[in-house]
Amino acid sequence: MDHSSTGIHPLLALFDLYLKFRSQQSVFCYRGVFNEEFTSTIIDISEGANFRSEINVNRKVSFLLVECFQNIIKHGENHSEVQERSEGIFSYRLGPNGFIINSINPILQQDKPTLKHLVDEINSKDSKELKELYIRKLSENQLTEKGGAGLGLIELARKSGQKLLYQFEDVREDISLFHQQVTFLSNEEAPMENLLEDTGTLDNMLALEDAFLMYKGDFSQKSILPILSIVEQNVSAEGKVKNTTRKVAHLLVELLQNISKHSEEDETGRKEGIFLIGKTRDSVFIECGNEINEREMHFLKEKLSYLTSLSTSELVSLHKTAMKASIKFENKYKSGLGLIEVVKGAEKGVVYSFEKLDTDKFLFAIKISF
Numbered sequence: 001m002d003h004s005s006t007g008i009h010p011l012l013a014l015f016d017l018y019l020k021f022r023s024q025q026s027v028f029c030y031r032g033v034f035n036e037e038f039t040s041t042i043i044d045i046s047e048g049a050n051f052r053s054e055i056n057v058n059r060k061v062s063f064l065l066v067e068c069f070q071n072i073i074k075h076g077e078n079h080s081e082v083q084e085r086s087e088g089i090f091s092y093r094l095g096p097n098g099f100i101i102n103s104i105n106p107i108l109q110q111d112k113p114t115l116k117h118l119v120d121e122i123n124s125k126d127s128k129e130l131k132e133l134y135i136r137k138l139s140e141n142q143l144t145e146k147g148g149a150g151l152g153l154i155e156l157a158r159k160s161g162q163k164l165l166y167q168f169e170d171v172r173e174d175i176s177l178f179h180q181q182v183t184f185l186s187n188e189e190a191p192m193e194n195l196l197e198d199t200g201t202l203d204n205m206l207a208l209e210d211a212f213l214m215y216k217g218d219f220s221q222k223s224i225l226p227i228l229s230i231v232e233q234n235v236s237a238e239g240k241v242k243n244t245t246r247k248v249a250h251l252l253v254e255l256l257q258n259i260s261k262h263s264e265e266d267e268t269g270r271k272e273g274i275f276l277i278g279k280t281r282d283s284v285f286i287e288c289g290n291e292i293n294e295r296e297m298h299f300l301k302e303k304l305s306y307l308t309s310l311s312t313s314e315l316v317s318l319h320k321t322a323m324k325a326s327i328k329f330e331n332k333y334k335s336g337l338g339l340i341e342v343v344k345g346a347e348k349g350v351v352y353s354f355e356k357l358d359t360d361k362f363l364f365a366i367k368i369s370f
Helices: 012-021 038-047 055-078 080-085 109-123 127-139 145-160 196-208 227-235 241-261 294-307 312-327 337-345
Strands: 026-032 088-095 098-108 165-170 175-185 211-218 272-279 284-292 350-356 362-369
Touching: 012 196, 012 211, 012 272, 012 284, 012 362, 026 038, 026 196, 026 227, 038 055, 038 227, 055 088, 055 098, 055 145, 055 175, 088 196, 098 109, 098 196, 109 127, 109 145, 109 165, 109 175, 127 145, 145 175, 165 196, 175 196, 196 211, 211 227, 227 241, 227 272, 241 272, 241 284, 241 337, 241 362, 284 294, 294 337, 294 350, 294 362, 312 337, 337 362
Parallel strands: none
Antiparallel strands: 026 088, 026 211, 088 098, 098 175, 165 175, 211 272, 272 284, 284 362, 350 362
16 A cells, blocks of 8 residues: 555654665674574674775674674673573664774673673773783683683774764663674774764664664675575474565565666666565565656556555465566566565455655555565
């Protein structure tokens, strides 16, 4: 249903998030259960952001991403008591001034003083002193659970060349949330943004939407395919793991391909958009959005209005016809097979909206549930 003229925006969160991150080249945010398998996936996703061409810079960024992600896992593994609030948040943003990594994870209140003292000590030292601190901790053989985490924090400060930003948020008598930010500036003279509060707000927004993953950036397969392994871990259910994951993957790829087909490339050849993936007790949903011009807006509005008016049997019949035309290369580019498959697969509904951004730009947003 098109709600663009009713004044009621069914995709308000997606629209707000797009406006918020419109100037950022790439934004990734994951909130949910963390495990070791995701570590390489995080690197694969970040490589799609094309941070810098220099190999040494990309290596540093990859190290920072992995170490931040591993710190969240370590806290969860070391203390089973925090597992009931194991959903931390991990995010990165690639903007004009550099790469910023934010994380939030639960820790025990009893560990807060030690962690605070360690981070304050790290932030008080210059690069030479940090190297000496790292060597000293190694020589003292402090590779215990807490010592290992301490070495990781020292390395984050050394590799980033910036102070570690942090704050604590008490959520229970025995549990506190540790907010952390690691910043890698592309220009040392650029100001460092403090996004600790902003990341907490983002966490709350995604929680209210029941979303566990958000990505804003290039809609190429290089960026999208690694995300599917994270989706698999979060949407799987007993007896439905493969079927559910396969359907999410298929619909996500179809949706992104069809949306990007109607979007315009930027000066670097990228086709950018935003999407959220989430789940409720009885459904999985995907929300996507990207910028289009007025001509494409009218085309998509007419197409979707027609498709969403059809019954299930009519969609099945139309799908068969479009499939045959595609196989025979009839109307290869205008058969609309992809959109038909998306609407057909959205068993629990399709919602879409067109919101004006600039003089000749609209944000096309669509949500499918199944």
